[in-house]
Amino acid sequence: MTASNATEKERGDDSTLYMGTSIRNFLYQWRFKALSLVKLLLMQRRILVFGYPVERLCTLQYSLVALIPTLLSSLQDAASPELQSWSHNRIKAESLKMSDRQSLLSFMGLPLSLFSKDSVFQPYCPLQQLDLMKCNSYLIGTTNRIFKQQREQKPDVIVDLQHFQLNFNDPALGNAVALTPADRSWMDQILTVIQETWNTNDPSQPALMQYEGSDDYLRARFEEYVLGFLSTAKFSEHQPARTAETPLDNSSAEAQYGAEAIRLFRGTSVFAEWDALTDGSLCDLIGCKHPCSGKVSAISDVTLRLSAGLHDLRIDESLAPTREAIGAALQAGGAGISKVASSWRSDLARFNQGWTTPKSLRSARNSTDMGKALSEDLPSTTEQPVVPPLQTTTDANSTDTDTPSTLQSTSAQGYSAVSYIGSFLSSKKRAWTAARQGRNENTQ
DSSP states (O other): OOGGGOOHHHHHHTTTTTTTOOHHHHHHHHTTHHHHHHHHHHTTOEEEEEOSOHHHHHHHHHHHHHTSTTTTTOOTTOSOTTOOHHHHTOOOOOOOOTTOHHHHHHHTTOSOOOSSTTEEEESSOOGGGGGGGGSSEEEEEESOGGGTTOSSSOOSEEEETTTTEEEESSHHHHHHTSOOHHHHHHHHHHHHHHHHTOOSSOTTSOTTOOSTTSHHHHHHHHHHHHHHHHHHHHHHHTSOOOOTTSOOOTTSHHHHHOHHHHHHHHTSHHHHHHHHHSOTTHHHHSOSOOTTTTOOOHHHHHHHHHHHHHHHHTHHHHHHHHHHHHHHHHHHHHHHHHHHHHHHHHHHHHHHHHHHSOHHHHHHHHHHHHHHHHHHHSOOOTTOOOOOOOOOOOOTTOOGGGSOOHHHHHHHHHHHHHHHHHHHHHHHHHHHHHHHHHHHHHHO
16 A cells, blocks of 8 residues: 555545645755755754745745654644653554554554654744754754854754755765665656646646645655655664675665665664554565665666756856846946947038038138137237228118128128238237337437
8 A cells, every 4th residue: 555545534634734834835946855854854863944034934844844744743742852742652553454544654653753852843943942952853943043153052954945955064964865866766756747737826736736746645755755764764673784795785775765864764762762663564564665666777867966966056046146247237338339329420410511511601600700719819909900890781671582692791701801910910010110110219
């Protein structure tokens, strides 16, 4: 019997329990890292989730807890590290009814007491509860950077909500929860279903509202994975220890789940308690087999590793500021080019206007400007010659066509300017001559 055969009754009972969780969004955003987080939770590690807003912070943690079968409904002892009432009074299941899913889960020793003695779950932890980081294991969420900067009570892993990163304080732990080829292939199948049923209008529901791709479907798939993980751990616990002469078979269930992950899980208190609550025949009921066993090839695994690596780089998000800077530079450059082109058009228009203006009008403007310049620059003398004004006759009854032509006006103004210059030079010559004669008389 697999976890995908969950009854409609169980789904109806849990309809309100899982409100507020979004497993589809969680897996869609965290992809392969989601399975690493599940392994860390099973190993009872110190997990600190940092980020904001608070709603997103808490939703991620509840969605992660919901991936462990029946754990979300069994958090009676999760609020304080001193609590152990529920897990302490558990008894071993003596019977099994295969048609009853709850009986099967009880025979499997579920739910796991991951949050019991000296372990705590606090989706949002304020600064006043900083002492909770002294626990042996926890799942804590915070928006305060002080939690990240603790030196004595360091978390094993910091989940960066903003950059979708897992920051391990011990690289060996990161290697232990790294996905195996079978894990990557299994997660790729789930992510493919999510992407094919993705609904942009409502990401929490599949596009056609079908079972495949829904949160119930995803919880069933992870239940199948966790049951196989537990069965493999129990089987390997009762096997002889391996030696250097007996290396691990890569096709075995232990290797496919991750030998180091299985070993670390077997060293936890939750495994010791779970092992005592389960029967030895459990491995016969739930086979020690990975859900994706025998479906992995070397080429497909390399492809998945490259795909996961490229996705982790988040090239689109990293290049977004660069694209904005280039766009702003191009916009500014376009404005500058437009301004220069406009200036060129104005200069060409003026140049073209100068060539199209009649020569007589240009001569009149130039002579007028020259006369004004001479009248301003020439010094005044006592014998300033009087230049007669230009005499023009106008008739009251005349029209614009009866006025003097432009050529006559320009000639008159030029003659006036030349006469003025000649009178000025004559007066200066007389003054110089008189001054010379006066010096000669004084000498004699």
